[in-house]
Amino acid sequence: MGEFDLIARYFKRPVRRSPLGVGDDCALLAPAPGMQLAVSTDLLIEGRHFLSTVDPRRLGHKCLAVNLSDLAACGAKPLAFTLGLALPQADEAWLAPFAQGLLALADAHGCELVGGDTTRGPLAISITIFGEVPTGQALLRSGARPGDEVWVSGTLGDARLALEVFRGTRQAPQAVFEAARERLECPIPRVSLGLALRGVASAAIDVSDGLVGDLGHVLAASGVGATLWAELVAALSVQAQALSVQDRLDFALAGGDDYELAFTAPAAARDAVLAAGRASGTAVHCIGVIEAAPGLRLVDAAGQAVVRPVAAFDHFA
């Protein structure tokens, strides 16, 4: 099966949003008046971002989910995406479920495939996603202010637990492992929470490389610091309950692959944050406070410093 047959068979569908659809030199997009386009690119590589044994349907889901998560972190509504796909061979038994997983999540978010490129090569998947956000209302990393509270959606660290079980460094009961694996392979992008946080959150980011590193980007971009409560952070690592408290804390702080939102909001907006969580069906947890002093501090319930040797997941480390 050649490149063009492959595109036609698995990825060509009626397109409403782009005037052209898949197949011309460019897709044509126009955001509505008063809207900005939010654009994000992710590149996923076999062995680095996913295991070669992963179910292709779940991989298709995850590739788009990580991009939707970037839109969520900006408070942008998904519109469309392009797909660059390098495959070792045009294998229908892999392509059909991959396309199904990808397009099912796309449909769920009204996000259309409008263009792309396929080639033979080591398995690599590059998606560029487009969303729209009213001009000036995007959630940025730079808006956190001293006195704001630090929030996280959902749970953290479960994907890392699954990864460590795969790696053989940890063990978990089968049901725990399956739940953690679901988080690793099928993350749920917090798109509706991101939309609900427009005008409420002062800054936001999605947690893809671990809370320490990603919240660190918010702190750096905002020129502030933060103190987090260690017990509340460890409690975010739900599936790792059977493990040590250090593991739970470390997985939550620097697990990677969480695709939750970390965001800040003024204390006066606490009710609005909780309402945004309810409106979007997403649990939200207050885990700390923004301070003027630079740096990220971790304290126990008595206010004593908790020191953990964790760093953000770095794709070059």
Next chain:
Amino acid sequence: MGEFDLIARYFKRPVRRSPLGVGDDCALLAPAPGMQLAVSTDLLIEGRHFLSTVDPRRLGHKCLAVNLSDLAACGAKPLAFTLGLALPQADEAWLAPFAQGLLALADAHGCELVGGDTTRGPLAISITIFGEVPTGQALLRSGARPGDEVWVSGTLGDARLALEVFRGTRQAPQAVFEAARERLECPIPRVSLGLALRGVASAAIDVSDGLVGDLGHVLAASGVGATLWAELVAALSVQAQALSVQDRLDFALAGGDDYELAFTAPAAARDAVLAAGRASGTAVHCIGVIEAAPGLRLVDAAGQAVVRPVAAFDHFA
């Protein structure tokens, strides 16, 4: 050097077009009123699209050039791009010239890097490019009509000559090889020609997989056929003069990596096409005519059919 240091050192620059610049979850773009965004994605893989020995400065140039060529084929003005980069290691001796080659071409076209993703992995480069075009004025593949003439810019087949010399299947004098290699490694995207052809050309495509295949997309999208004059096609393969006429014809018909524009225009627009070529400093050659009968025919000066067993370059063939 970690992922974020790497981004900062080589790719972070002042950005005028995106309100955010590189470094937030999404870049924010807004086309001017009355404009559509033209979007295209290309994924380049080592060993498939370029040789591991290629000068990284030239590779940086080529990665963006092939995307600019897609904008050219739509008649869109370059605005911005995102870069997904998988690297075996964060090697400064490679990254510095790669970034220089990439950003020099970007600067030449006023096209800003607004976002991206870097990771470790087999060398792969994914660029998504954004241009703008007045609503309804994009050059499409679907506009060719019987009686239109078929045009090609510049030369075809030279890149393939260089590739065959690298492969050892052909020989060429050093000066010829160097000129052909320049075309393979440093293609010049026909952006200004594409802009000048707005309102003149009836259909356009960029020739990346070979003339037969790419013009074939235009014919299929337009529901028409074409006859091309074999001698004029062979004459487009300038650097292959020392080779057989069959080689020249085959390299021009199906060489790949040309990044010229193939386009159609009514015969009445011939002067306007030539003026567009002059205005953009690009040679344009009329090589055939569009007909109602489907299919692509090749004839000699006496009108006799010329049969060549060539097909378009397929990245999965």
